[in-house]
Amino acid sequence: MIQVAGKQMAWREGMTVSDLLDALKDPHPYAVVRINEQYVTRPNFEHTSVPDDAEVFLIPMIAGG
Amino acid sequence: MSDYTFKETQTLEYKRPDVVKGYADQTLYINLSDPQIDIKPVAEETKQRFTGGKGYDLWLLWNAVQPSTRWNDPENALCIAAGPLGGTPIYPGSGKSIVATLSPTTGSVMDSNVGGYFGPYLKFSGFDALEIQGKSLKDVVVFIDGVNQKIQLFETSGLPQNAYELSAILTEHFAQGKPRNISVVSAGPGAKNTLIGCLNFTWYDPKRKRARYKQAGRGGVGTVFADKGLKAVVACWNNVTADTNAPADKARLKTVAKMHSREVVELDPKQNEMAKIGTTHLVTIMNDHDLLPTHNFRYGQHAQAPNLGQKVYRLLFDPGFDGCWMGCTVACSHGIKDFVPLTGPYKGKKVFVDGPEYETIAGCGSNLGIFDPHTVAEMNFYCDAYGLDTISVGTGIAFVMECFEMGLISETHTGGLDLHFGNRLGALELVHQMAAGEGFGQIVGQGVRIMKTIFAKDFGADPDIMQDIGMESKGLEFSEYMTKESLAQQGGYGLALKGPQHDEAWLIFLDMVHNFMPTLEQKAEALHWFPMFRTWFGLCGLCKLPWNDVIPEDNKDTVEPAKVMKHVQWYADYFSAITGNEAGPDDLIKMSETVYNFQRIFNLRMGFGRRQHDEIPYRAVGPVTEDEYESRAERYDKQLTETYKVNIDGKNTAEKIATLRKHREEQYEKLKDAVYKRRGWTPDGIPTQKTAKRLGIDFDDVVELLEANGVNS
Numbered sequence: 001m002i003q004v005a006g007k008q009m010a011w012r013e014g015m016t017v018s019d020l021l022d023a024l025k026d027p028h029p030y031a032v033v034r035i036n037e038q039y040v041t042r043p044n045f046e047h048t049s050v051p052d053d054a055e056v057f058l059i060p061m062i063a064g065g
Numbered sequence: 066m067s068d069y070t071f072k073e074t075q076t077l078e079y080k081r082p083d084v085v086k087g088y089a090d091q092t093l094y095i096n097l098s099d100p101q102i103d104i105k106p107v108a109e110e111t112k113q114r115f116t117g118g119k120g121y122d123l124w125l126l127w128n129a130v131q132p133s134t135r136w137n138d139p140e141n142a143l144c145i146a147a148g149p150l151g152g153t154p155i156y157p158g159s160g161k162s163i164v165a166t167l168s169p170t171t172g173s174v175m176d177s178n179v180g181g182y183f184g185p186y187l188k189f190s191g192f193d194a195l196e197i198q199g200k201s202l203k204d205v206v207v208f209i210d211g212v213n214q215k216i217q218l219f220e221t222s223g224l225p226q227n228a229y230e231l232s233a234i235l236t237e238h239f240a241q242g243k244p245r246n247i248s249v250v251s252a253g254p255g256a257k258n259t260l261i262g263c264l265n266f267t268w269y270d271p272k273r274k275r276a277r278y279k280q281a282g283r284g285g286v287g288t289v290f291a292d293k294g295l296k297a298v299v300a301c302w303n304n305v306t307a308d309t310n311a312p313a314d315k316a317r318l319k320t321v322a323k324m325h326s327r328e329v330v331e332l333d334p335k336q337n338e339m340a341k342i343g344t345t346h347l348v349t350i351m352n353d354h355d356l357l358p359t360h361n362f363r364y365g366q367h368a369q370a371p372n373l374g375q376k377v378y379r380l381l382f383d384p385g386f387d388g389c390w391m392g393c394t395v396a397c398s399h400g401i402k403d404f405v406p407l408t409g410p411y412k413g414k415k416v417f418v419d420g421p422e423y424e425t426i427a428g429c430g431s432n433l434g435i436f437d438p439h440t441v442a443e444m445n446f447y448c449d450a451y452g453l454d455t456i457s458v459g460t461g462i463a464f465v466m467e468c469f470e471m472g473l474i475s476e477t478h479t480g481g482l483d484l485h486f487g488n489r490l491g492a493l494e495l496v497h498q499m500a501a502g503e504g505f506g507q508i509v510g511q512g513v514r515i516m517k518t519i520f521a522k523d524f525g526a527d528p529d530i531m532q533d534i535g536m537e538s539k540g541l542e543f544s545e546y547m548t549k550e551s552l553a554q555q556g557g558y559g560l561a562l563k564g565p566q567h568d569e570a571w572l573i574f575l576d577m578v579h580n581f582m583p584t585l586e587q588k589a590e591a592l593h594w595f596p597m598f599r600t601w602f603g604l605c606g607l608c609k610l611p612w613n614d615v616i617p618e619d620n621k622d623t624v625e626p627a628k629v630m631k632h633v634q635w636y637a638d639y640f641s642a643i644t645g646n647e648a649g650p651d652d653l654i655k656m657s658e659t660v661y662n663f664q665r666i667f668n669l670r671m672g673f674g675r676r677q678h679d680e681i682p683y684r685a686v687g688p689v690t691e692d693e694y695e696s697r698a699e700r701y702d703k704q705l706t707e708t709y710k711v712n713i714d715g716k717n718t719a720e721k722i723a724t725l726r727k728h729r730e731e732q733y734e735k736l737k738d739a740v741y742k743r744r745g746w747t748p749d750g751i752p753t754q755k756t757a758k759r760l761g762i763d764f765d766d767v768v769e770l771l772e773a774n775g776v777n778s
Contacts, residue, residue: 005335005618006335026621028621028626029578029579031350031354031574031578031579032350034336037376037379038376039346039349039350039375041349041350041353041354042353042354042578043353043354044353057335057336059336059337060336060616060620060621060626061350061574
């Protein structure tokens, strides 16, 4: 299991960040997520695996700076 | 510890007014030439029109200077203000001060915001703003003692030059055992010997038992301070509570403050972790999106960028509470304990480094081709101690390094320094030279605009290529974001009133990453609303981080997620609760619009403020060199063929660069048209008489100024 935005979610071998976001069916265009303490950005979503037991945070980065 | 002396030259005892609904309703005036201390009331119409903070600064400055006034004339005023909400300890991010003056690098109005305790202490001592004119031949310390209701001017000697030691000594000197009651504003030798000096504003860190500081960095405000003969301005206050601002509706204030504070505590750990790592998370995020400036903004990405990322600084930062104002739950002002510099006067000694933040990491790291966090920390430490702006230092040295690599300058000009990108010791040596006003550093400390002139005139360098790669606009060095692929952010920088600083508009993610604003009109709308709302923080004495760097979980489901309207409404409630003036989100925008347009007109008065002054170097718009083009050839080729319908068959890289440049520059001009129209300005970028009237800034001298510039009723 992994925890995504505070909710439990099933984990599977080889699951990428893109897979995870697809499964969420959340229309928000996330550009950054954090897996535990590791920041992952959209250009890396497709080839970044989510480890089992990870805690995933969806970062709503929009107009900061 | 230095042997130092204080000689009291002027004293004014006064009766401190109660702060009511966030205002003291008077300002403090000091003239250093013919020493004078005066207290001036704030007219009700000034309060209604300019709100406070930056608005008050600009009004004081407007009345202090003439169109002919230059930054180093005695009549130039240095103004510092808090704002009506400033000093509230229960609402996150409520301790900002705003500094405004005529800038040595732009010649026009500069404003710079900063944390630390000074602004709130100034206000609670009885003054909404401080205005300092004149010059002293001797070093002066101004002491604003709100506790004992006394203003004192001291001639001093023997005090250290650098802000690191000076802040500690003056805190101890004035504290009488209560260092938390003291906030010191000081510059440093770099501010005196360059045009890019910053100001250091202290806050006392009781856990670490030391004066820490934040910087008002931009546009040489520290240089003006040093030129006036100011050694320091010190404020003393005690007893800060939710009642100190005497809010109109304390219950309402507590309700909204609790909501925002709790949200930050709950969501920051799930989002950007600013309470642990500050703004360092941005380094790798920007890098991955090709937005982290490297090698003088040539590229937005580098394989070694993670060396400067949050993983490293998470380990380097000394854990603990790091709020630059009391009670702030964002608490992002981190620092490095027991850091040992490799160069300079502190070589081999343990020091505390306040920082670095993202801008310093990108400016003094990646943009110089330096990917060593230790060097960045050392640059950060010395820039602060010397009173130098890390952004202008970074962008300035980046320009020098590219000129060196292009062969525009050589070791003959640099005094033998090898200034290839990545030369850590060369960069540090330049910082030490800037502080001393010696060697090639003395030239670099003049800023990019003047360097371009010197390199062309004295060294025979090609002015055209320097115009393309010298990252300044209006005379101010760019802050540290890549804008080539975001037209909206090109406007965010180029159309900013004071020059290219991101505090007006940071639209890169909205525009480039999310593509939320595909049309020119949408970009123009964003370049209206965001600068206006961001300006409002500076009117009120607030930090903008709690607004949109910690975001409600349901924000993504709102109509306009980029504006984070839930927080905007909270800020409107906060303003209403403190001042008693009921305000909604649109009212906040109107407050800002008034001050924003007044500042644009102020620029016009100083000989700026037209379309031509909103130009930006081509490096900010597109690829200047063949290397830049070829490194992202697929992207640029695609834009030429698909967006601009250009047949690129048979074209070489130089031809493609020229064609792309023509189209991109046309887009930027079209953006200007759209933004000016949206802001109620003429096609030449000047507010119309109708706009001035609508906003209540149609004073006689404003109307005359507009008419003199061809803008008639």
